[in-house]
Amino acid sequence: MTLTLSKVAKTFPDGTRALNPTSLEIAEGEILSLLGPSGCGKTTLLRIIAGLESADAGGTLSFNGEDVTRLPVERRKIGMVFQNYALFPNMSVRGNIGYGLKMAGLPRAAIAARVAEVVALCRLEPYADRAITALSGGQRQRVALARAVAPRPRVLLLDEPLSALDAALRTDLRDELAELLRAVGTTAVFVTHDQDEAMAIADRVAVMSMGNMLQIGAPEALYRRPADAFVARFVGNAMPLGGRIEGDRLLIDGAVLPLAQPAHGTTAWVRGEDIALDDAGPLPATVDAVTFLGTHYRIKLTTTGPAPLFSLHHGHSAPRPGDTVRLSIPPHAILTLPAAA
Amino acid sequence: MSIRFFSLACLLPLASFTLAFLALPLTRLVLGAASGDDGWGVYWQILQTPRYISALLQTIWISATVTVAALAISTTAALFLQRNRFPGRSLLLSVLTLPLAFPGVVVGFMIILLAGRQGLVNQLTPGHTVFAYSSFGLFLGYLYFSIPRVLLTVMAAAEKIDPALEEAARTLGAPAWRVTWDVLLPALRPALIAAGAIAFATAMGAFGTAFTLATDIDVLPMVIYTEFTLSANFAMASALSVVLGLVTWGLLLTARSLSGGTIAAGG
Amino acid sequence: MRIAKALQLTLTLLACAFLLVPTIQSVLAGVTANYFRGLSSGLTLKWVAEVWSLYSGSIFLSIGLALACLVVTTLIGVPAAYALARRPGRGSRVIEEFVSLPLAIPGLALALALLQLYGSLQGFRAHWSFILVGHVLYTLPFMLRAVLAVLAAIDLRSLEESAATLGAGPWRRFIDVVVPNALPGVLAGGLTVVTLSIGEFNLTWMLHTPFLKTLPVGLADSYASMRLEIASAYTLVFFVMIVPLLMAMQWASSRAQRMFR
Missing domain, CATH: 2.40.50.140 (Nucleic acid-binding proteins)
Structure with missing residues (x-):
């Protein structure tokens, strides 16, 4: 699915400008990373794509040409992995993964089949019937991803999906996540403040600072030909x-x-x-x-x-x-x- | 349905109930106080009537002494139970929180059993010792239901004190009593203010216990009750209720701004 | 140090004795044939039986009221707690504060307020729902706060957002995510509501009618007009009901606190 943003901006009620007008096109199946320090507007942009924040008047957002700017989050058919995973503690692993399918109104058998498929894809078979509280951080991260991809979302949004893990685990899961995202094949937008993560996972990286998108390009291009000092400093510590x-x-x-x-x-x-x-x-x-x-x-x-x-x-x-x-x-x-x- | 609309819908039952049975009745109470012959002068009349003033002072006096006694007893017990583990500890704790669910009348009956005509003290002592219906009996009754309330508040606060604070004071050479004075009590201060306010406000408004014990003592709730039921002086009963309500509510509000926590009386 | 500890223990034990001795007296008096003559007069259940024949109506009325109160406070309190937890801020605090007013204002004053406004509506005044209103007024803050505390401790916002990204609308989110995760608070709040409703006297005494006497009203009645053994036996019946409830309530409250620390 192609994701098109046109002049999307966000001003909070207190007058803070979190995001200056931003236009962007993300191709079918592409994995784009939004990279920047905290407060740069990357999470706001992700939440606007999700429908969890509304963009200022004038901006439009379309999925495959369909204008979704005013579509509420629950009808956008997106999948999202939250920073703290936000898994439902009152449901099992299977219940969490099947929740989006249940909301889509799928019959019981179809839900069970798709859940089994995603469980296998994310290598969660041994934990499928466990309670969420009985999982390790890395397992929770995989459940969060499985839950987001199960309903076959039009776009997958990931908000700092590795930041809740400790450093040693983070590197392992980074490569695993990159593989999984490629296996799923969905268009994905991935927010991170870690340049290594962005480079390892994304096809293209967009560097953001203070509500502006400074440069967007393949990881190597950003590294070799940074557009300005901020990008040079943030990507590769110039x-x-x-x-x-x-x-x-x-x-x-x-x-x-x-x-x-x-x-x-x-x-x-x-x-x-x-x-x-x-x-x-x-x-x-x-x-x-x-x-x-x-x-x-x-x-x-x-x-x-x-x-x-x-x-x-x-x-x-x-x-x-x-x-x-x-x-x-x-x-x-x-x-x-x-x-x- | 938008989430804004849904949130408002969620508040609707609360809003309707609170409006119909809290906001409107309280408004009616305040207006009702001024509906007598004297109008708003009813409050001036309270100040001029010695019986009301002495009842108010008596209520404040009993409530204050109960507050001090309950704070002293319950803080001692709470700190003791907090820092000592021994068999029977949880039993003591259960006993000390038992009266939480007792209505005021039952508390009154407990005092009658203790100090009434057929009470324990009267049976054990040779003379004729009956004080259930005196101010001291009322004091004991109020103390009875105040102890658990103060105890729970203080214990909850004591649990949250970082033991390292005390250990730090010890390593700096402070003896045990100084640790209590310099570290423990200051850390407990907000809880003590809160617990004291709860005890005081609850005692000020206690009706059930007074109803059973205060046949000869003028405490404010009993005065309100007799004005309303026996004298049918609705305006004065309302005015006194407004005064009592404002005193307890104002007190809890002040205590909360001093202690920074949430406080509620109840009972 | 040792002496200080001994003094503390003594004071604690004295306080325990002060609270416990009269309850034991009351329990004993309730099953003693003649309290004046003491335990030697023999143990009997005849006073309890008499209490049952005299006051079973009051006991059932109280149980019914407490259950109705539980239903009403749950239906009002849980959605309201959710709405307040979703938008924490000055407005929500003011609402919570106002709803909690019945904890700060003596029950007597509240009862007078209700009587003056609704006392002349005979159909309502003489109906059990009039007493129920008083009980809900007094117990609602406990339900609201217990649920609010749990909702404030869980990450309600991201749980709801994640349910929304999976296609759940507001109502589904409330049923599938909010309510199940608020259950420990509802349980703690609900047990508090039932316990307090069964023991409520201050409001009820003013609101009741001769045909609608709740358990504590009946207790006051028996203290005033019955012989000590019957009053004690009735108190014993009350203890048997309230003590397990109180223990369950304390267990549920500390459990709800532990779960979300």
Whole structure:
């Protein structure tokens, strides 16, 4: 199903603008992630698609061309996985999964058949007759997903579905969720504040900040070609280098770093994995702190730039705090972004 | 059907019942007080009639002493039961909360059994000791139903106090009595205010117990009752009820704003 | 430390004795052939039988009233608690406060208010539903608060939203999600309602008519006009009814609190 949003905005009764007019098209079967820090409007947008919030006048929302802007949530035929799962404690696993089918008015036998199918798909067979309170966090997450997909919704909406789990479990379930969503094949919108989650699960990622959709694209495109400093910082933790760009050169105090192409008037950003300790490098820096992280060292460096730089240093040894080192950055790794923000 | 409409529909039974049987009758009560010969002057008349004033003062006095006594007894018992586990503890707790469901008349009867003409005290002591129908008997009756109410409020609050607070005070070198004084009682303060207000308001309005015991004592509920049934002075009975209602309601409201919790009298 | 503890225990035991001794006296007096002569006069159930023949009507009236009160407070209180829990805020607090007024205002004042407004409607005044109104007025806040407390403790909003995304309209959500999850509160509130209704005296004494005497009204009657043994036996019957209810009520309330901590 294609999901089309046109100039959808949300102003809360107290006057807070949670979402500025946003237009967006999500293709059949696509998995889109809304990524941003808390308060950026991503959950509001998801709730508008669900019908749990109403959009300001002027915005429209359509499913496959059908205008659903004014359709109440219970008639939109969507499936939603809530952040805390919101499983009904008064029903068993099977009862929860079958609830949407019951509401759709399906006959008993059809409900049982579909529930069995979804239970198998989500690998819930051993727990199907348990009470909700007898499930672990990961199992609850799967039940929530199973319940949402059972009635074959037109679109599947997921609100931070992994955030209630502890860190170790989260990574495992992230990959499992990605597989399940692909197996189900429904168009899906997935809200998260975790860039790894967004990248691992989504076909496209939309980065949001302060009620605006800043950039939308494939994970790799966002990473390689961020549209602005916010996206660069949020996706892949880019750090500002400071200095001044003239033509195809970045000038920092005395140092000169070559750029891949002329980018006059923009600001320069870099990611930790692209900063190399290099005795022949052009940029001098002082080591502030060194953290050993197993696969690499994380080295905090002070340069003349506006903020400390963190270098991810692969190697068998690292400098000590207080050492003076020199850094080099490959020309293509310097992101040149509009000066604003 | 929209959810807004459904919510309103859910409130409808409550709204109709409360309007018909609470809002309108209370309005009628307030207006009824002014329907006598004196009009609104009925309140001025209360202030000028010594019998009413002394009844009001007597009621306040008994209620206040009961409140203090119930707070002292119940807080001691609540803290003791809260921090000591021993066989029979839950039995003691059940006994102490037993009178919660006793109507005032039954409480009155309990005091008669204790201190009436055929009462225990009169049987055990050689002299003729009957005090069920005195102010002291009334005090005992009010205390009887106040103890469980205060106990439950204080125990609920004591359960919520973080034991680490006390342990912290201990590690800082405070002796047991200082811990009680500096940590426990301040933490219990809101509950004590709440429980005190409940005890006081309940005692002020207690009718059943007074009905059984206060044949010779003028407490406000009994005065209202006699004005209404014997003298058929509806305006004065209403005016006194309004005064009594305002005093108890105002008191509970003040106590709540002081303690920050929800408080209800009842009984 | 030891002395302090001993003092506390003594005071606790004294308080227990103060509450318990007269109840035991009353139980004993109710089954003693002649209380004046003491237990040596023998144990008998004749006073209880006499109470039954004199007051069984009052007892059944009280049970009937309590059950009717339970039905009415449930029908009014549960939907109202839901509506208030859905929109927490100043308005809801004011409503809750107003409905709880009968807990703050003495029953006597409420009864006078009801009598002055409806006392002249003879058909209503002399009907048992007049007493029922008083009982509902007094017990409704307990039902409302018990259900509200449970609804406030569960994540009502997301449960309802998730039911809505699965296609359930307001009525289905209420029946399928709200009511089942509010049941511990309804149980606790319901037991409180029944217990309080059976024991209610302050309002009932003013509202009753000679043909409609509830159990506590009958008790007051027996204390005033019957011999001590009959009054005690009647009190004993009341204890037998109220004590199990009280225990069930306390169990249900603490269970509802535990479940949602």
